[in-house]
Amino acid sequence: MAIQITLHKTHRQYTGGKESVEVEGKTVGECLKDLIRQYPPLGKEVFGKNGKLSGIVEVYLNGATAYPDELAKPVKDGDKIQLVYFLAGG
């Protein structure tokens, strides 16, 4: 059983409309890298130029915030990672 990443609808254009993708990894960061290995155009959406998590993407692990150091957070089979796009309008 792998780890499931659920994508925000803004990002689904890069996965052919798929809402969730199965990935492998021991940390949130490794899982995101596996996601990008499968769908390379997502790289610029998820990570900034400095290789850190983009400031306009939020990562939740099993329905909860995963900070600080989200990318280093360990994961296990069956965990669910949610990528959420930032909103700022009013």
Next chain:
Amino acid sequence: MLTADEWQRYDRQILIKEIGEEGQEKLKRAKVLVAGAGGLGSPICLYLAAAGIGMIRIVDHDTIDLSNLNRQILHGTADIGLPKVDSAKDKLALLNAAVKIEAISVAITEDNINRLIKGCDLMVDALDNLPTRYILNKAAIEKGLPFFHGAVRGLEGRAMTIIPGQTPCLRCMYHGDAPKEKFPVIGVTPAVIGSIQATEVIKYLVGMGDLLTGRLLIYDGMSMEFREFKVSKNPQCEHCGEKGKRS
């Protein structure tokens, strides 16, 4: 003490046992700052005024444009070119003249925020950008004022309530800035989120129910779903964490 007119006007909400006469008097005594008189600010101000909040201070530096009118329901075609706060004050006076409206047409900055919130019991986020939200969030933490967050884009929106000293704050979660864009939105989205924010304000002031604290509520109008994420305090938060306390 409620007047005879107030008993009649607020009769249906006084019937809510958690509100009652005592809750209505709390609403009457309340002083609320609404930052923004646009898409979110419109339903927030309308429902707070209708509920009988004593004073609403509305802050917005913008004027009304035709392209605002699909969502900013405090304003109409005849108001184009007017300051949003002036139009808001006129409309709210028609709805409930007993509510004191303070209309302040300035941009919120780090320099004026303390003056703007002076005398208010809480702040409501009806802004359209993150940097100004950060200014409000920081002031909320420093002054110990509850802060009611909301944001929208397209058919999606979110809301969270922040009680300084007790709950995670906006800066715990948000770090960057959103890309500069003419963000897509339809009026029903800020109507949903602004109504949730106004509900939270009323609950807080009356002291009833469970607040949306430590929980980010996300609304997706496209799939018509509400989801919740559990939000924790970030020990590295620049505003409410150890890092914030040192600065």
